[in-house]
Amino acid sequence: MTAAAKAGAKRSKAVGPLPEGHPPVNIGKIGVLLVNLGTPDGTDTGSVRRYLREFLSDPRVIELNKLIWKPILYGAVLTTRPPKTAANYRKIWDTKHDESPLRVITRAQAEKLAAAFARESRIRVEYGMRYGNPSIRSAVDRLMAQGCDRILSVPLYPQFSATTTATANDQLYRALMKIRHMPTVRSLPPYFDEPVYIDALARSIEGHLAGLDFQPEIVLASYHGIPKAYFEKGDPYHCHCQKTTRLLRERLGWDDKKLITTFQSRFGAQEWLQPYTDKTVERLAAEGVKRIAIVNPGFSADCIETLEEIDGEVREIFLHAGGEKFAHIPCLNDSAEGMEVIEKLVRRELGGWL
Numbered sequence: 115m116t117a118a119a120k121a122g123a124k125r126s127k128a129v130g131p132l133p134e135g136h137p138p139v140n141i142g143k144i145g146v147l148l149v150n151l152g153t154p155d156g157t158d159t160g161s162v163r164r165y166l167r168e169f170l171s172d173p174r175v176i177e178l179n180k181l182i183w184k185p186i187l188y189g190a191v192l193t194t195r196p197p198k199t200a201a202n203y204r205k206i207w208d209t210k211h212d213e214s215p216l217r218v219i220t221r222a223q224a225e226k227l228a229a230a231f232a233r234e235s236r237i238r239v240e241y242g243m244r245y246g247n248p249s250i251r252s253a254v255d256r257l258m259a260q261g262c263d264r265i266l267s268v269p270l271y272p273q274f275s276a277t278t279t280a281t282a283n284d285q286l287y288r289a290l291m292k293i294r295h296m297p298t299v300r301s302l303p304p305y306f307d308e309p310v311y312i313d314a315l316a317r318s319i320e321g322h323l324a325g326l327d328f329q330p331e332i333v334l335a336s337y338h339g340i341p342k343a344y345f346e347k348g349d350p351y352h353c354h355c356q357k358t359t360r361l362l363r364e365r366l367g368w369d370d371k372k373l374i375t376t377f378q379s380r381f382g383a384q385e386w387l388q389p390y391t392d393k394t395v396e397r398l399a400a401e402g403v404k405r406i407a408i409v410n411p412g413f414s415a416d417c418i419e420t421l422e423e424i425d426g427e428v429r430e431i432f433l434h435a436g437g438e439k440f441a442h443i444p445c446l447n448d449s450a451e452g453m454e455v456i457e458k459l460v461r462r463e464l465g466g467w468l
């Protein structure tokens with residue numbers, strides 16, 4: 115038996131024999147918790163409204179004063195937005211599983227990661243969503259029921275933002291606040307500039323472009339936007355996105371005219387990070403660009419923002435404005451490249467625990 119295995123065995127027996135009447139003790143396992151944004155449970159208006167209510171009630175996402183925001187949210191937003199959003203979800207819904215693609219892909223990522231750790235008897239893998247189901251709390255409960263007294267949280271957001279990684283960590287610690295025998299927790303740092311991530315993106319882009327019947331004149335790296343005011347308050351997201359694109363250019367051997375950064379999915383009247391993806395493709399088409407491709411380096415799994423917004427709405431905008439060829443490059447998802455990123459980073463962060 116190796117020294118690490120002996121240490122693990124010793125630790126699992128550390129409590130020794132329990133006195134009569136003592137609650138059962140189940141420890142010695144290590145949990146890995148994959149965390150993504152979330153999804154409604156269905157495409158009906160009620161399910162989407164519940165999801166949007168939870169999402170848009172998060173003060174990390176909407177930083178307006180609650181006295182100002184709540185009347186807007188429960189008035190105009192939750193009255194008008196759910197039917198439109200539900201219709202968009204129906205366009206991309208995975209009918210085979212009757213789930214959103216985000217949940218299907220995140221579950222596949224968890225299953226493949228568990229298979230990669232199959233020889234590590236102490237590792238357990240679960241996944242949870244910041245909003246919707248399965249919740250982060252339910253995932254923590256499942257890990258603890260399996261004896262996990264150490265948990266590595268893996269927010270699947272390459273670039274850090276308070277609106278994504280931070281709020282996922284907030285929710286994890288809210289769950290821990292209600293647990294008496296709290297596990298020890300680590301969180302995966304943002305990986306926007308990790309070589310394994312940049313290389314995986316580059317290989318994915320090269321592979322998908324090789325399968326097209328055209329060569330794009332320009333490729334857009336489109337990231338989910340945040341309000342400009344959040345950036346001005348110190349959110350590092352914009353800088354992380356710009357560095358990802360720069361490193362990706364260097365890896366692909368492209369210049370700043372071939373691969374450009376844009377931001378999508380803005381909401382409300384305030385200014386968001388620019389340039390906007392939809393306005394950019396419209397401008398490019400008007401300037402005579404006929405062939406483009408778009409990749410979404412800020413998303414670890416395809417979802418409504420990539421499948422419906424980019425491959426649907428933005429595609430239509432470009433073609434309507436005079437473009438001729440458009441390609442959406444899928445996210446890394448549970449591909450071999452995507453799983454290589456997750457597994458390598460997880461193994462590094464488990465250092466000292468295994």
